[in-house]
Amino acid sequence: MLEHGGRLARAAAAYGIPREAWLDLSTGVSPHSWPVPPVPTEAWHRLPEDEDDLLDAARAYYGCEHLLPVAGTQAAIQALPRLRLRSRVGVLSPGYAEHAYAWREAGHDVTLLPMHELLARADEFDVTVFISPNNPTSERVPVGATLGATALGENTTRPAVLCHDRSRPRSLLQEQRWVIVDEAFGDTWPALFLQPREGLILLRSVGKFFGLAGARAGFVAAWPALLDALQERLGPWSLSGPTRYAVTRALRDTTWQATMRDRLRGESASLATTLATAGLLPTGGTDLFQYCLHPAAARLHHALAQRGILVRLFTDPAALRFGLPPDAAGLARLAQALTEISP
Amino acid sequence: MLEHGGRLARAAAAYGIPREAWLDLSTGVSPHSWPVPPVPTEAWHRLPEDEDDLLDAARAYYGCEHLLPVAGTQAAIQALPRLRLRSRVGVLSPGYAEHAYAWREAGHDVTLLPMHELLARADEFDVTVFISPNNPTSERVPVGATLGATALGENTTRPAVLCHDRSRPRSLLQEQRWVIVDEAFGDTWPALFLQPREGLILLRSVGKFFGLAGARAGFVAAWPALLDALQERLGPWSLSGPTRYAVTRALRDTTWQATMRDRLRGESASLATTLATAGLLPTGGTDLFQYCLHPAAARLHHALAQRGILVRLFTDPAALRFGLPPDAAGLARLAQALTEISP
Numbered sequence: 001m002l003e004h005g006g007r008l009a010r011a012a013a014a015y016g017i018p019r020e021a022w023l024d025l026s027t028g029v030s031p032h033s034w035p036v037p038p039v040p041t042e043a044w045h046r047l048p049e050d051e052d053d054l055l056d057a058a059r060a061y062y063g064c065e066h067l068l069p070v071a072g073t074q075a076a077i078q079a080l081p082r083l084r085l086r087s088r089v090g091v092l093s094p095g096y097a098e099h100a101y102a103w104r105e106a107g108h109d110v111t112l113l114p115m116h117e118l119l120a121r122a123d124e125f126d127v128t129v130f131i132s133p134n135n136p137t138s139e140r141v142p143v144g145a146t147l148g149a150t151a152l153g154e155n156t157t158r159p160a161v162l163c164h165d166r167s168r169p170r171s172l173l174q175e176q177r178w179v180i181v182d183e184a185f186g187d188t189w190p191a192l193f194l195q196p197r198e199g200l201i202l203l204r205s206v207g208k209f210f211g212l213a214g215a216r217a218g219f220v221a222a223w224p225a226l227l228d229a230l231q232e233r234l235g236p237w238s239l240s241g242p243t244r245y246a247v248t249r250a251l252r253d254t255t256w257q258a259t260m261r262d263r264l265r266g267e268s269a270s271l272a273t274t275l276a277t278a279g280l281l282p283t284g285g286t287d288l289f290q291y292c293l294h295p296a297a298a299r300l301h302h303a304l305a306q307r308g309i310l311v312r313l314f315t316d317p318a319a320l321r322f323g324l325p326p327d328a329a330g331l332a333r334l335a336q337a338l339t340e341i342s343p
Numbered sequence: 344m345l346e347h348g349g350r351l352a353r354a355a356a357a358y359g360i361p362r363e364a365w366l367d368l369s370t371g372v373s374p375h376s377w378p379v380p381p382v383p384t385e386a387w388h389r390l391p392e393d394e395d396d397l398l399d400a401a402r403a404y405y406g407c408e409h410l411l412p413v414a415g416t417q418a419a420i421q422a423l424p425r426l427r428l429r430s431r432v433g434v435l436s437p438g439y440a441e442h443a444y445a446w447r448e449a450g451h452d453v454t455l456l457p458m459h460e461l462l463a464r465a466d467e468f469d470v471t472v473f474i475s476p477n478n479p480t481s482e483r484v485p486v487g488a489t490l491g492a493t494a495l496g497e498n499t500t501r502p503a504v505l506c507h508d509r510s511r512p513r514s515l516l517q518e519q520r521w522v523i524v525d526e527a528f529g530d531t532w533p534a535l536f537l538q539p540r541e542g543l544i545l546l547r548s549v550g551k552f553f554g555l556a557g558a559r560a561g562f563v564a565a566w567p568a569l570l571d572a573l574q575e576r577l578g579p580w581s582l583s584g585p586t587r588y589a590v591t592r593a594l595r596d597t598t599w600q601a602t603m604r605d606r607l608r609g610e611s612a613s614l615a616t617t618l619a620t621a622g623l624l625p626t627g628g629t630d631l632f633q634y635c636l637h638p639a640a641a642r643l644h645h646a647l648a649q650r651g652i653l654v655r656l657f658t659d660p661a662a663l664r665f666g667l668p669p670d671a672a673g674l675a676r677l678a679q680a681l682t683e684i685s686p
Contacts, residue, residue: 041379044555045555098578214385
């Protein structure tokens with residue numbers, strides 16, 4: 001399995017610093033969780049049922065009709081490659097690494113490309129995978145005509161190699177070109193969320209903006225036949241009852257959402273200022289993290305960890321990703337540590 | 344997808360009876376949930392980490408070392424068929440239908456057999472799937488020599504057809520015969536739990552005995568290489584943070600477990616007596632449900648539903664499964680309804 005942020009227990013052991021003493025900036029998850037009320041016993045007790053309000057709440061929140069709840073975008077990332085026969089897949093790089101990993105694991109031919117090349121060479125692929133805004137670089141897919149042309153070209157004529165899964169949906173879906181856009185970090189600018197259509201698959205995360213990464217919840221927006229095939233693949237009860245309960249209410253809490261969007265924008269701007277002041281001018285950023293290319297990223301990562309500050313290290317290219325500190329004290333602690341380690 | 348019990352919202356709509364007025368006996372989930380304490384914010388907020396106490400709690404509870412937590416036995420049922428190339432698979436029938444469904448969906452050659460035939464003809468299969476005690480018939484796999492001979496014969500020499508997933512574990516695991524035993528309803532007799540060994544895969548459910556079906560949690564007990572391949576297949580963060588929190592504590596609560604075993608035995612015996620008294624002598628039963636073969640099962644199911652009592656209907660063979668009523672009033676209500684519909 002791939003390495004991820006959020007491995008606080010491991011860092012605590014490696015650096016001999018107790019867990020509660022860390023400032024964990026290693027994920028892009030908001031430090032401010034939506035406040036989950038007490039979970040009713042029934043949500044723990046009963047098998048989860050689709051006939052609750054989760055789907056309608058998501059339709060209202062995302063402003064689109066065709067959605068499938070999934071156990072985090074990770075579940076969709078793993079399942080989508082298994083709905084297609086062997087395909088040529090272009091994946092944004094650098095970017096959230098689980099995409100390329102999942103397509104390769106499922107036996108597809110994966111090419112990693114930076115944004116401009118992936119857009120320019122989209123015709124060469126049966127499937128193109130974008131992340132927008134990208135994690136960790138923060139690049140966005142240019143909306144409009146370019147993506148449209150990329151997305152919905154004519155059918156591929158390359159002969160298909162029939163593989164393991166012989167169910168009907170797979171062969172039907174095989175006829176199409178897919179464009180996948182992972183919008184897991186898009187919630188602070190909902191007006192920029194894309195609208196699904198035939199051939200266009202959008203991934204949405206509940207964990208990041210709502211600060212509910214532990215809930216394991218996300219949504220796929222796509223055309224109905226794709227969602228049917230994906231649901232069949234994922235099987236029944238893929239979200240827990242407590243998660244359905246919490247996420248339904250978080251998606252309906254528009255007051256909290258509006259306040260939090262403003263707050264996160266302000267806090268991310270403060271983080272960027274702090275980094276820039278310390279000589280680490282961010283190369284990119286979203287409202288949930290800042291990204292800094294730096295040749296000595298590994299040294300800085302280690303030096304921060306020695307001071308109980310966990311950030312995410314990337315090696316190709318060498319870079320650091322800083323999540324938002326939970327409060328002003330956390331930001332000040334980061335600023336102080338940065339002055340000590342002189343980036 | 345297959346039909347299941349627990350579809351109370353659907354029954355409420357179909358029969359025009361409000362949800363809260365139903366006596367839901369349609370699942371084998373215990374009516375008595377382990378009482379989950381308030382979930383700490385961190386469990387919702389952070390990405391779940393493997394380094395909590397969940398695995399050690401499960402090792403203590405199940406009395407075996409090699410375990411993998413999964414998002415319900417359903418997750419394992421769906422994933423195991425995708426770890427093998429096309430195989431000859433013998434599956435217990437009648438039995439929990441998701442097993443045969445999952446093996447077929449993954450492209451394997453599935454043969455459905457009753458217990459004695461599956462045991463007798465085990466040599467014909469690369470994989471045999473048992474459920475013990477069986478849901479819904481309650482039959483148990485005879486432990487000891489028979490299962491041993493079934494499980495661990497020499498390697499199959501039939502040529503393998505290389506299929507979709509080209510990862511390494513798949514081909515390695517392909518060399519083995521597998522015996523899968525789904526022990527989801529085994530918790531009230533823990534001394535009868537089998538011990539995993541090479542070739543023997545055991546499925547354990549947290550939802551039934553602990554009354555936590557909404558948590559979506561279970562365990563696979565098997566040899567390390569199988570668990571590694573399964574974990575790789577299921578990917579990171581397959582259990583939510585709140586579920587890891589709750590299940591860890593439920594597995595450690597040995598006092599509650601001992602009390603509940605006695606209580607469920609008593610309540611299931613009372614249910615059997617009630618059914619027998621009404622002319623529905625159970626054909627089989629566990630401590631969590633009773634099973635009644637009956638030629639007029641469909642009529643009885645409908646007549647009970649008209650009275651706001653939901654039970655599980657099986658059609659091949661025609662049968663009803665009754666879960667435990669939550670209290671004496673529920674049992675009395677069932678008894679009264681049965682006198683009205685004269686089975």
